[in-house]
Amino acid sequence: MSHTTEWQVHLRLVEDERGTTKAEVVLDTGHGSLTGHGVAQRNPADENVPEIGDELAAGRALHDLGRQLVTNARQDLHQMSPPEPEPKPHPASGWLS
Structure with a gap:
């Protein structure tokens, strides 16, 4: 049986003046949504390269989202398992009274 579906992913990155980049990734499945978060903090001694903070924060948000998806799948599988007999x-045994 073939199955094709499309999920929408929206990723938002915001860097503040202190060098902190925050990422929020929202996965819309059409039946619900999940949100992952990630943060990257630039060391003040490091050169200001926003792309590095973006990559780290986005990667961490996507990792968080992936963890949630795997957790949900495990819970769904557990619920589908037949109940323990x-x-x-x-x-x-022994003497009856």
């Missing part, structure tokens, strides 16, 4: 009572 009830333990069968052991026959009584």
